[in-house]
Each structure stands twice: as structure tokens, then as C-alpha cells.
Amino acid sequence: MRQKLKRQIWKWREVLIIAPSVAGLVVAANSLGFLQPSEWVTHDHFFRLRPRELVDTRLVIVTIDESDIQKVGQWPISDAVLAKVIKNLKAQKPRAIGLDIYRDLPVEPGHQALVNVFKSTPNLIGVEKVVGKTIAPSKTLSQLEQVSMADLVLDTDGKVRRGLLTIKGQDGQTRESLGVKLALMYLKSENIALEVINPNKKHYRLGKAVFTPFTGNEGGYIKANSGGYQILLNFRGTQENFRTVSLTDILENRISSDLVRDRIVLIGSTTQSLNDYFFTPYSSTVFNTRSRFFSSPEQMPGVVIHANLTSQILSTALEGRPLIKSWEEPVEWLWILGWSLAGSTLSSALLKVNLFRKNVLLRWTVLGLCIISAGCILLTGSYVVFVEGGWWIPVVSPFLAFTGSVIAIALYQTLELQREKVDLEILLETTAEHYDSMTTELQHQAETAMRHSERRLAQFLDGVSVGVAVLDATGKPYFTNQKAIELLGKGVVASATVDQLSEVYQIYLAGTNQIYPVENLSIVRALRGERTTTDDIEIHQGDKIIPIEAWGTPIYDDLGNIAYAIAAFQDITERKRGELERQRFIDQLYELNQANARFVPRQFLQLLNKESISDVKLGDQVALFMSVLFADIRNFTTLSEKMTPQENFKFINAYLSRMEPTIIENNGFIDKYIGDAIMALFSRSPDDAVKAGIDMLHRLAEYNTTGTCQERPPIQIGIGINTGSLMLGTVGGYNRMDGTVIGDAVNLAARLEELTKAYGVSLVISHHTFLCLHHPVEYCFRFIDQVKVKGKSEIVSVFEIFDADPPELRIGKLLTKSMFEQALFLYNMNSLREAGQLLQDCLKITPRDTVAQIYLERCQQIEIAALVD
Numbered sequence: 001m002r003q004k005l006k007r008q009i010w011k012w013r014e015v016l017i018i019a020p021s022v023a024g025l026v027v028a029a030n031s032l033g034f035l036q037p038s039e040w041v042t043h044d045h046f047f048r049l050r051p052r053e054l055v056d057t058r059l060v061i062v063t064i065d066e067s068d069i070q071k072v073g074q075w076p077i078s079d080a081v082l083a084k085v086i087k088n089l090k091a092q093k094p095r096a097i098g099l100d101i102y103r104d105l106p107v108e109p110g111h112q113a114l115v116n117v118f119k120s121t122p123n124l125i126g127v128e129k130v131v132g133k134t135i136a137p138s139k140t141l142s143q144l145e146q147v148s149m150a151d152l153v154l155d156t157d158g159k160v161r162r163g164l165l166t167i168k169g170q171d172g173q174t175r176e177s178l179g180v181k182l183a184l185m186y187l188k189s190e191n192i193a194l195e196v197i198n199p200n201k202k203h204y205r206l207g208k209a210v211f212t213p214f215t216g217n218e219g220g221y222i223k224a225n226s227g228g229y230q231i232l233l234n235f236r237g238t239q240e241n242f243r244t245v246s247l248t249d250i251l252e253n254r255i256s257s258d259l260v261r262d263r264i265v266l267i268g269s270t271t272q273s274l275n276d277y278f279f280t281p282y283s284s285t286v287f288n289t290r291s292r293f294f295s296s297p298e299q300m301p302g303v304v305i306h307a308n309l310t311s312q313i314l315s316t317a318l319e320g321r322p323l324i325k326s327w328e329e330p331v332e333w334l335w336i337l338g339w340s341l342a343g344s345t346l347s348s349a350l351l352k353v354n355l356f357r358k359n360v361l362l363r364w365t366v367l368g369l370c371i372i373s374a375g376c377i378l379l380t381g382s383y384v385v386f387v388e389g390g391w392w393i394p395v396v397s398p399f400l401a402f403t404g405s406v407i408a409i410a411l412y413q414t415l416e417l418q419r420e421k422v423d424l425e426i427l428l429e430t431t432a433e434h435y436d437s438m439t440t441e442l443q444h445q446a447e448t449a450m451r452h453s454e455r456r457l458a459q460f461l462d463g464v465s466v467g468v469a470v471l472d473a474t475g476k477p478y479f480t481n482q483k484a485i486e487l488l489g490k491g492v493v494a495s496a497t498v499d500q501l502s503e504v505y506q507i508y509l510a511g512t513n514q515i516y517p518v519e520n521l522s523i524v525r526a527l528r529g530e531r532t533t534t535d536d537i538e539i540h541q542g543d544k545i546i547p548i549e550a551w552g553t554p555i556y557d558d559l560g561n562i563a564y565a566i567a568a569f570q571d572i573t574e575r576k577r578g579e580l581e582r583q584r585f586i587d588q589l590y591e592l593n594q595a596n597a598r599f600v601p602r603q604f605l606q607l608l609n610k611e612s613i614s615d616v617k618l619g620d621q622v623a624l625f626m627s628v629l630f631a632d633i634r635n636f637t638t639l640s641e642k643m644t645p646q647e648n649f650k651f652i653n654a655y656l657s658r659m660e661p662t663i664i665e666n667n668g669f670i671d672k673y674i675g676d677a678i679m680a681l682f683s684r685s686p687d688d689a690v691k692a693g694i695d696m697l698h699r700l701a702e703y704n705t706t707g708t709c710q711e712r713p714p715i716q717i718g719i720g721i722n723t724g725s726l727m728l729g730t731v732g733g734y735n736r737m738d739g740t741v742i743g744d745a746v747n748l749a750a751r752l753e754e755l756t757k758a759y760g761v762s763l764v765i766s767h768h769t770f771l772c773l774h775h776p777v778e779y780c781f782r783f784i785d786q787v788k789v790k791g792k793s794e795i796v797s798v799f800e801i802f803d804a805d806p807p808e809l810r811i812g813k814l815l816t817k818s819m820f821e822q823a824l825f826l827y828n829m830n831s832l833r834e835a836g837q838l839l840q841d842c843l844k845i846t847p848r849d850t851v852a853q854i855y856l857e858r859c860q861q862i863e864i865a866a867l868v869d
């Protein structure tokens with residue numbers, strides 16, 4: 001086990017060395033921040049490629065652009081204008097109003113009016129700047145504690161990717177951002193408040209969301225400033241993802257009556273001249289998202305960034321929209337190592353293929369395609385988990401690890417090939433110097449070894465227990481071992497030719513006095529390049545005959561020409577004798593099995609899941625759902641009294657031998673013969689039993705027309721069929737047992753057969769069988785009675801099947817079927833006169849209808865009995 005492990009380690013040594021080394025270099029470069037800008041670019045592309053999200057209807061942005069400033073005539077806009085805007089918005093009862101405009105100084109006219117509005121609007125939030133060069137809030141709003149901070153966090157490339165939720169000001173008080181303040185006010189109306197999960201780690205729950213602070217190394221960040229409480233922004237989108245309305249429309253009340261009702265309103269500048277614009281992931285330095293042409297990066301107004309943060313908090317808390325998440329650093333290292341291992345393993349496996357080792361262009365083309373494919377897989381997978389789950393998984397570092405490992409392995413393999421080439425050249429030079437001196441010595445050693453080998457081979461062949469004979473390329477006998485001399489009666493006859501081999505060595509065709517054809521001898525066919533085996537050969541030594549099995553094989557020289565033909569052969573007298581005895585035993589066993597099959601049907605053994613009769617044991621049984629058929633000869637006692645015992649057996653066997661095939665042909669088997677009666681079982685379908693009964697009646701009709709019928713009257717049989725659950729198994733004692741079936745279904749079938757005598761019909765079935773027929777309309781049938789099984793409370797309906805009746809009688813029954821069944825219905829309803837009239841009508845059409853005649857007599861008897869009473 002240890003040696004095997006060592007071999008595997010040595011085989012993959014370049015992978016085990018290069019993969020961790022490349023991964024370590026990439027991790028080091030990433031830790032130093034070299035890959036941070038590239039990861040940011042990938043992250044930004046994912047935002048731009050992400051499907052556009054729906055407009056957040058919970059927020060409305062009041063925009064202030066150049067046309068609005070021109071309309072009011074000044075900037076900053078006066079306190080009077082601002083007061084009117086807030087009053088108009090306040091009239092629609094929004095949940096919160098965020099004023100993203102610094103108001104640290106009055107802007108006349110209308111300052112007092114604005115102060116009054118501030119004091120009367122408790123859901124209005126103003127802003128201040130806390131970080132860096134500070135800007136104070138409105139004194140009125142500060143006194144009312146309706147102030148938030150408007151600061152944004154910029155990355156080193158000037159983009160906003162993080163949201164600042166809270167920060168401590170210079171006075172030590174914690175300031176909430178505008179987005180947080182507005183979101184909390186909105187959620188308060190939904191009875192959702194902030195809960196502390198872990199005060200040490202600053203983990204908070206807000207509705208369905210759990211917030212964890214940014215630590216500085218999430219995603220593509222390396223040792224970023226994590227001051228305050230920051231989270232990664234999961235932007236909803238640009239300004240198009242929010243409802244907007246202009247300042248002018250608010251001033252002139254050109255808005256719908258419920259535009260801002262129960263919503264958050266943000267008021268802020270969207271004009272470029274006021275410089276409240278910032279770069280975000282949607283700011284592409286390659287092409288503009290609107291024009292799709294090369295242009296300067298598109299910036300986002302600060303008020304829209306605040307709206308995105310507010311929307312993110314609301315969506316996460318109310319709908320469970322994912323926050324941007326990332327792996328811990330150790331997991332990211334394993335991720336990089338995994339891609340490094342994948343690249344090195346793939347590169348090593350490909351470069352071990354000879355096709356790539358020899359063709360440099362093909363090698364680098366394939367490796368390039370592998371790198372491109374890996375990059376596509378990595379980008380696609382990372383994009384999918386970003387869109388679906390909000391995971392920011394590193395892309396650049398694992399791709400560099402994969403690419404670096406592929407290239408490193410390729411360079412290593414190239415150096416190995418060059419080293420092997422140099423070693424081979426040195427080996428060839430050394431070999432050439434010693435070749436001449438070694439050639440003579442090798443030839444001498446080869447000749448000595450050959451002579452020694454020939455002597456040892458001859459000694460070995462003399463010791464084997466089979467005969468061995470060798471012909472040279474011309475067909476002359478070359479060698480025979482001791483066993484061959486014993487079997488052939490002579491050794492090498494040097495003067496014998498190929499055509500004389502059979503005659504010289506007295507080789508005959510087995511079982512004849514005919515010389516064996518030389519061209520068919522295994523050793524001669526070996527001279528033609530064939531490998532053969534024959535066992536139809538006999539060697540005659542006087543009165544002794546030896547049966548032989550022989551194998552022939554050609555022996556080739558270094559040029560591929562046949563140098564010798566060798567044959568091995570052995571005496572198979574004992575084997576022939578054993579084969580004869582085995583065949584005799586097989587024949588006896590077959591005859592015994594055939595005899596057993598006559599007593600125990602093969603189908604019986606199959607239903608018991610037994611291979612042969614020897615596997616059957618007393619008490620073996622199985623529960624089955626089957627159809628049971630009983631058939632009996634009418635008035636057999638009277639017939640048998642007129643015949644001798646010998647004639648009785650001859651008659652019964654002649655009858656049964658005609659019935660048996662019909663049962664077998666319809667997938668049934670005979671369970672037992674009960675005197676002149678037959679009991680048959682059908683396991684596949686009740687249709688098989690019904691068809692077998694019909695065929696039996698047809699065969700009986702043919703049998704009644706044969707010549708033997710002149711010596712006796714035509715015979716009639718009755719057939720009863722029932723379907724149901726029964727037990728099939730073995731009964732008896734240890735010295736004598738029999739196969740049988742037991743159950744109510746069997747008893748009912750026997751009872752139905754007896755009913756055929758009472759009604760003078762040939763074939764009846766129970767309603768159990770009738771309901772299991774696939775297509776009952778295929779048969780000629782009619783309902784004839786309901787009977788109660790002896791010892792049971794169940795009523796069984798009885799149907800007559802008259803397909804085998806004589807044509808005239810069958811057609812009559814079909815014509816009167818509905819009339820007959822209506823008469824039976826009236827009979828059972830005790831309407832005897834109406835029933836009797838219908839039965840008389842049936843008999844006019846079909847005078848031989850015994851069932852109709854029986855019911856007519858019953859009606860008349862009941863009526864007479866009623867009159868007498």
C-alpha cells in the first residue's frame with residue numbers, strides 16, 4: 001500500500017508541487033491588493049448584466065433638475081418654495097419624507113414658514129454631513145431629532161459599492177444614514193423593529209433580514225476602511241428603477257391624489273451642475289448603459305443612491321431579498337487552491353498524451369481552449385450565484401491560479417522533454433561505441449544458448465503426458481517425444497513425406513476403416529498457418545484402436561515465415577467411454593422427466609416456483625387467483641355398464657386424449673383426472689378457460705362423428721367454470737403425496753358442472769368468471785339462474801356459454817336472448833303469467849331450448865300449486 005502511494009505521488013509530483021505554489025503566489029498577490037481592482041470590475045459587470053429589477057413602488061423621488069431651478073429662479077431654492085413642496089407632499093400622508101438637501105442656513109424669503117412646516121411634520125428627516133468637512137443640519141430639525149447623515153463611502157476608484165448605515169460623530173453620538181432612518185420609519189408601521197442578535201459582533205435582525213457589518217475583506221476587498229457600520233450595497237438599479245416626479249409638478253400639484261400616500265419620499269438634486277453625482281457599479285468606463293456607445297462613465301445622483309439603500313433594507317426585511325454575501329478568507333484560499341489543482345491536473349493529463357507531446361502548436365492551442373473554457377465556466381457560475389443568491393465569489397484570483405498552473409505544468413513538461421532528449425542522445429552515443437564489440441559476443445552466447453535450449457526442450461517434451469510431433473517447413477517429420485512414439489507405434493520416419501503421413505502412422509477416421517485425409521490432419525493444417533483441434537482420429541496398432549484428440553499450431557521465424565508445425569495429441573479412450581456413459585445417463589434422465597411430467601404438470605411446478613419434481617416437499621403451497629374448469633361425461637355409469645373393463649379404459653383414454661390438447665393450447669393444464677371427469681386450471685386469464693371449454697365441446701362434436709361412434713351412442717359432457725382465490729400445493733403423507741388445489745372457488749366450479757345436467761346445457765360459468773372476461777361480447781352468453789353455494793350465504797349468478805351449440809340452436813338462443821332474460825326477471829319478481837307467456841314465445845322460436853322449457857314448467861307448477869291452495 002505504501003509503495004503504491006509512493007508511485008502515485010511520484011507520478012503526479014509536478015501537480016503536487018506546482019498547484020500549491022501557484023495558489024500561494026495568487027493568494028499573496030491578492031492579499032497585497034494587486035487583484036482588488038480586477039475583482040471590482042468583475043463585480044460591477046455582474047450588476048450591469050443582471051436582469052433589470054421591478055420598480056420599487058414604496059419609494060418616490062422628487063427630482064430637482066435644471067428646468068426646476070430655472071422655474072423657481074434661484075439655487076439654493078428659497079425656504080418658501082421648499083415649505084410649499086413639503087406641505088403639498090404632506091397633504092397625501094406619506095410614511096416618511098427624506099430631504100437630501102443641506103439646510104444649515106436660512107434662504108429667504110419664507111424661512112419662518114419653513115420652520116413651521118418642519119415643526120409640524122414629524123415624519124420629515126433632514127441631512128447633515130458628518131465625515132470629513134462637516135455640514136451642520138437645520139437647527140429646527142436638529143432640535144426635533146429629525147436628522148440623518150448623507151455621507152457616502154467611496155472606494156479608491158471613486159465608486160460607491162458600500163452603504164454606510166451608522167457612524168459616531170465627533171460628539172460621540174451615533175448618526176443613522178438617511179436610508180436607514182427612512183426605512184426604519186416605514187417598517188415601524190409594519191410592526192417591524194430592529195433586534196440585537198449578537199451585540200459583540202454587531203449582528204442585528206430586521207424582519208426577515210440579518211445584518212452583519214462589513215469587515216474590510218469581503219468579496220474583492222482587501223483591508224478596506226470598515227469604519228462605522230457598513231454593508232455591501234445590493235443596488236436595485238438606476239433612477240429608472242424608482243418612481244420620480246419633478247419639483248415643478250409638486251409645486252403646481254400636477255400629481256395624482258395618491259402618488260406618495262403610505263410611501264417614502266426623497267427630495268434631492270439630479271442636475272449635473274450641483275455636483276451631487278457619484279460613480280457606481282453602473283458607471284461603465286467602456287460604454288454607456290443608455291447609448292451603448294463609447295462615452296464617459298455615467299454617474300448616479302446621491303438621492304438615487306440613498307433610495308437604493310432604503311429599497312435594499314425594505315426588500316431584505318419584508319421580502320427576504322438577499323444581501324451581498326461573501327466567503328471567509330480560508331474558504332477563498334481553498335477556492336483558489338481548487339482551481340489551481342484543476343488547472344495543473346488537466347494540463348498534466350493532456351500533456352501525457354503522445355499527440356500533444358510531439359505537436360507544439362496543437363499543445364498550446366488545446367491548452368488555450370482549456371483556459372478559455374475554464375474562464376467561461378468560472379464567470380458563468382459566479383454570475384449565476386450572484387444573481388440567484390447574492391454571493392460575491394472571487395473570479396480573477398481563481399482564474400489566474402488555473403491559468404498559471406496550466407502554463408507552469410506546460411513549461412515543466414517542455415523542460416522535461418528537453419532533458420529526456422539530451423539523455424537519449426548521450427545514451428545513443430554510448431551504445432554506438434560498444435555495439436561492435438557486443439555484437440560478436442552476443443552471437444556466440446545466442447548460439448550456445450540455442451543448443452542448450454534445444455536439449456532442455458527435448459528433455460522437457462519427453463516428460464510431458466501428451467504426444468508431441470514436429471514437422472519442418474517442408475513437411476518432413478522432425479521430432480517426436482516418448483509419448484508420441486508410444487501412441488504412434490514408431491518415432492521419426494525421415495523418409496516419409498506429407499502425403500504419406502496417414503498411411504505411415506496408420507491414422508484413420510474414427511469409427512471407420514478409411515485412412516484419414518492428410519490435408520485435414522491438424523499438423524498439416526498448421527503448415528498452412530491454421531490453429532486447429534480435431535477429435536475424429538483413430539490410430540490402429542494391429543488389433544488395438546486408440547481414439548485421439550489433436551491440436552495443431554504453426555511456429556514462425558523472425559521474418560514471419562512458418563518454420564515448423566507442431567501437433568500435440570492424447571489418448572481419449574477413457575473420455576469417450578465417459579461420454580457414452582454420460583449420454584446414456586442423460587437419455588435415461590430425460591425419459592424419467594418426461595414420465596414425471598405426465599403425473600405432475602410442468603405448470604404446477606412453475607406455480608410452486610420449483611425447478612423440478614425433486615424440489616417439491618410435502619406442504620408446499622401458494623395462494624393464487626385462477627380459473628377452475630370441471631368437465632364430466634353425462635350418464636357415464638350407464639355407458640360403462642355396457643362395456644368390458646378393457647373397453648372402458650380404451651373409451652376413456654380416447655376421450656381424454658382429445659380433450660387434453662384443447663386445455664394445453666389455451667394456456668391451461670390438467671390438475672387431475674377423476675374417473676371420466678377432468679379438473680383443469682388456468683392461471684393466466686379466465687378467457688383461456690372459457691375458450692378451452694368451447695374448444696372441448698367442438699372436439700367432442702368431431703369425436704361423436706368418428707367411426708367408433710357407431711359402436712356406442714354419442715356422448716355429452718357438462719362443463720362448469722369458476723374464477724377466484726385458491727390454495728395450490730401438495731397434500732398426503734411422507735410416502736405418498738399429490739398436488740391439488742383447495743378453496744371455495746374449486747367447490748363452486750364442481751357445483752356449476754352439476755348444474756349443466758339440471759338445465760340440459762353444455763357450458764356454464766359463474767359471475768366471478770364473467771366479470772373477469774376481457775370482452776364478454778365476444779362470446780354467446782345469457783344469464784340463466786342464481787344459486788346459493790352450499791354452506792355459504794353468497795348468491796352466485798350463473799351464465800350459459802352456448803358458442804358450441806348446434807348452429808340452429810345457437811342462433812335461436814341469440815334471437816330470444818333479451819326476451820328470455822326479461823322472462824327470468826319477471827319470474828324472479830313473481831309475475832309468473834307474464835313470464836310464462838314470454839317463455840312460450842321463446843320456445844316457439846327455439847323449441848330445443850331446455851332452460852326455457854324448465855322455467856316454463858316451473859311457472860306452471862307454481863300457478864297450479866297456488867290454485868290448489
